Amino acid sequence: ETGVTQTPRHLVMGMTNKKSLKCEQHLGHNAMYWYKQSAKKPLELMFVYNFKEQTENNSVPSRFSPECPNSSHLFLHLHTLQPEDSALYLCASSHDPGQGFWAFFGQGTRLTVV
C-alpha cells in the first residue's frame, strides 16, 4: 500500500455511459497524475495537476475530463468512450515537481469499454 487509493478497481462501461474514476492520496503531495497503461506500450501520461492547477494535458481526447478539487483528490470523468480506451488507468502523486521526488502509484482501475 503506497498511500494512493483508486476506485473502482474494475469498471465495465458501454460507449454511451458516463462514469468517473477517483483517486485519493493523503501523503501531503502537491502533484497528481493520470496515466494510461496499455499492453506492450509505455505508460502514457494523460494529465498532471500541481497545486490543483492543470499543468499538463498530453493531447488527450475530450471524452476524458479531469477534475482536481483539492490536492488530495483527483477524478477522471469518462463519457462516450471507445473500445480502444480500454486499459489500466493509473493515478500517481508526488511532492513538488522538479525536485526529483518519485511518484507513488495507486493500484489502478481496469477499464473495459464494451
Add this chain to the structure above:
Amino acid sequence: AQTVTQSQPEMSVQEAETVTLSCTYDTSESNYYLFWYKQPPSRQMILVIRQEAYKQQNATENRFSVNFQKAAKSFSLKISDSQLGDTAMYFCAFMKLTIRNQFYFGTGTSLTVIP
C-alpha cells in the same frame, strides 16, 4: 523529447540467481533522475530504486543495484539472490528536472523467477 527503451520484453531467472534488466534512454538534458519501478500482479507500481544523474556512484537498495552509464545513456537494474516475490513487470523511467514533472516510462520487462 525523451524516450526510454527496454529491449527485453520477457526474462526469467532461477531463484537465488542474479539477473540484469537493461534500459537505455535518450535525452539532451544534463540533469535528471532515473527510476526502476516494479509492478507485481497486484498492479501497484512500486519504486525499486532511484538514481540522480549528477551522482556518479551507482545506487543500491538491498538486493537491487543499478549500473548507470551516463555517457552511454544506459541504466540497468541488477537483482541479486532473486526471490519468487520479484516476479513482476519492471519499468524503467526517466524524469527531467523542470517545473513540469514528467515521467517517461519504457515498455517494461516481464520478469519471472523460477523456483
